[in-house]
Amino acid sequence: MKLARWTELRDDTSIRHGFVVDERVVEFPERLTVDHMLRIGLEETRKVFDNCMADASAQDFTTLSSVRLLAPLAPATIRDFVTFEEHVEGMTASSDGTSHVPAEWYELPTFYFTNPHTVRSTGDAISPPHTQRLDFELELAAIIGAPKSAEPFNGQNLSPAEATDYIFGYTVMNDWSARDIQGREMAVNLGPCKGKDFAMTLGPWIVTADEVESNLDQDGFLELAARVWVNGELVGQDLISNMGWPFNELVAYASRNSQLVPGDVLGSGTVGNGGCMAELWGRNQRVMPPPLKEHDEVTMEIDSIGVIHNAIGPAKKVPEIPPARRRLRNRTA
Numbered sequence: 001m002k003l004a005r006w007t008e009l010r011d012d013t014s015i016r017h018g019f020v021v022d023e024r025v026v027e028f029p030e031r032l033t034v035d036h037m038l039r040i041g042l043e044e045t046r047k048v049f050d051n052c053m054a055d056a057s058a059q060d061f062t063t064l065s066s067v068r069l070l071a072p073l074a075p076a077t078i079r080d081f082v083t084f085e086e087h088v089e090g091m092t093a094s095s096d097g098t099s100h101v102p103a104e105w106y107e108l109p110t111f112y113f114t115n116p117h118t119v120r121s122t123g124d125a126i127s128p129p130h131t132q133r134l135d136f137e138l139e140l141a142a143i144i145g146a147p148k149s150a151e152p153f154n155g156q157n158l159s160p161a162e163a164t165d166y167i168f169g170y171t172v173m174n175d176w177s178a179r180d181i182q183g184r185e186m187a188v189n190l191g192p193c194k195g196k197d198f199a200m201t202l203g204p205w206i207v208t209a210d211e212v213e214s215n216l217d218q219d220g221f222l223e224l225a226a227r228v229w230v231n232g233e234l235v236g237q238d239l240i241s242n243m244g245w246p247f248n249e250l251v252a253y254a255s256r257n258s259q260l261v262p263g264d265v266l267g268s269g270t271v272g273n274g275g276c277m278a279e280l281w282g283r284n285q286r287v288m289p290p291p292l293k294e295h296d297e298v299t300m301e302i303d304s305i306g307v308i309h310n311a312i313g314p315a316k317k318v319p320e321i322p323p324a325r326r327r328l329r330n331r332t333a
Helices: 034-054 085-091 103-107 160-164 179-186 209-215 247-254 277-284
Strands: 002-008 011-021 024-027 067-069 078-081 111-114 138-144 167-174 200-208 225-230 233-239 265-267 297-302 306-312
Touching: 002 034, 011 034, 034 167, 034 200, 067 200, 085 277, 138 225, 138 247, 160 247, 167 209, 167 247, 167 265, 167 297, 167 306, 200 209, 200 306, 233 277, 247 265
Parallel strands: 078 265
Antiparallel strands: 002 011, 002 067, 002 200, 011 024, 078 111, 138 167, 138 265, 167 200, 225 233, 225 297, 297 306
């Protein structure tokens, strides 16, 4: 099943929710939403889908070409991991051509939280901050939903086996990055924040986990090919199965001493072999290929999941903020 949100081209004020079937979209009955489906889980969603297909003769189908796809959900939170060793190698490449993957990277997965309120749709123009090093990041994201079993939703301290049932589906993710801003932030051992939180593309829809079960290898990794093009030129390609941890282990780790809820998004982190340009800059020891600029177009595809496409718009104008004041550090008023 594919779940989507959209507006009709002739009426862009009303958000619709439903299934994508071939080249058509079919609205959920009774004004149900994607969020509702995540809360009832895969088994109940399948029942809704079967009922929709049984009533197909009575449906007034809408073609995909007559709608504008939105991001397939409004995330509750977004956790973005860094699970591809090859990506880490490229990002840490030094002038002598060597790379340093910290020993801590191998011990447990690592992630950061980013902004769920600046999620963008496929087809949207991306308005970046003022940056000299705008970059993309090609990722696969897992979407949390109610477990497939009859167990109540827990979402805390899950084992990897339990976590598998909490993966509702997957979508393509582009974690847009302003590398110069990100570098300044992380120099103070915090972040990334403003180098990342201006935009995150999710789409074009959610493909339910059962649709890609046949792509799982014997170790639980998804053997799906991922590719990214800039202005029509292939820049990077990798297999999602090159992750250091499978998704159920990422879900289990995210749930440690914490709480997952339906609608949480967990990104795989950037794939290797050109999944972002900063990795290539590290390997090439120069800023080549050049950073993204206005009017550039980025297209990402993950087999069995879908394609997202965005063009770069103009940078946003924002009010200036002065540098820190060097205070006297008085201890009394």
